[in-house]
Amino acid sequence: MVKAVAMDRSDFDHPYRGGFVGPQHRFALSVYFEDTDTAGIVYYANYLKYMERARSDMLRAVGIDQRAALDAGDGVYAVADVAIKYRGSARLGDDLVIVSTIDTVRVATVAIHQQVMRGAELLTDARVTAAFLSPDGRPRRQPREWVEWFHAIATKGE
Numbered sequence: 001m002v003k004a005v006a007m008d009r010s011d012f013d014h015p016y017r018g019g020f021v022g023p024q025h026r027f028a029l030s031v032y033f034e035d036t037d038t039a040g041i042v043y044y045a046n047y048l049k050y051m052e053r054a055r056s057d058m059l060r061a062v063g064i065d066q067r068a069a070l071d072a073g074d075g076v077y078a079v080a081d082v083a084i085k086y087r088g089s090a091r092l093g094d095d096l097v098i099v100s101t102i103d104t105v106r107v108a109t110v111a112i113h114q115q116v117m118r119g120a121e122l123l124t125d126a127r128v129t130a131a132f133l134s135p136d137g138r139p140r141r142q143p144r145e146w147v148e149w150f151h152a153i154a155t156k157g158e
Contacts (some may be wrong), residue, residue, distance in 0.1 A: 009043045018057045025061060025100040031090050035054040040092040047090075047124045048082070052083040054098035054156035058112075063084075063150045075140055077130040080109065084126040094118050097103070102154040108132050111149055 018027030035046045059066060059077075070076045090096055096118055103111040109131045116124035132142040 005039065010042045017061070018054065019061055020153070020156065023101050023153055025054065025058035025153075027057050027098045027100070029053070029096055029098070031092055031096065033092060035090075037090045042085060042090040042094075047084070047086070047116055047126075049096055050096065050116060051100075051124075051128065052079075054100050054114065055112060055130070058100050062144055062153060064115075064149070075133050075134050078133050079128060080131040081129040082126060084124060086124055088118070088121055088123040090116070090118060090123055096123070102150050103127065104149060105142075105147055105150040105154065107135050107141050110142070123151075 001130075016028070018025055020026075027052060031042055035042050037043050065072050066076060085120070096116055099115045100118060102114045103113050109129050112114060112128045112130065114124075114126045115122055134140040
């Protein structure tokens, strides 16, 4: 018999958000059937989707509103480079954590180290460079406040 636990409805009406532990942004998710192939193994491109969700959540967590910047015509981040190593396979039903840390911040780019973990096991290790682009697709300076936030994140826990 399943025991019902009384919970406030509002607990279920908000999306999950990750957060920072020192300089690490941690974003948890579960592997669903749609993420896998017929053998129940996560399709390789879905790791990139997981990491994108984690990066977007990391930006939100530091106060960067990508949608507002896009709507205002300020610019938007786009992935310029990815180096990825697959070390293990996630499977249907696995609980994963995407750990993201800021590597370097430059005038128009930010380099982010991302790892997909199943418990203590490293499944995917990636270095992602995101470029800040103007509305016409050209690299441009990131807002100074954002650069300062990235530097503050990178030095947390030192």
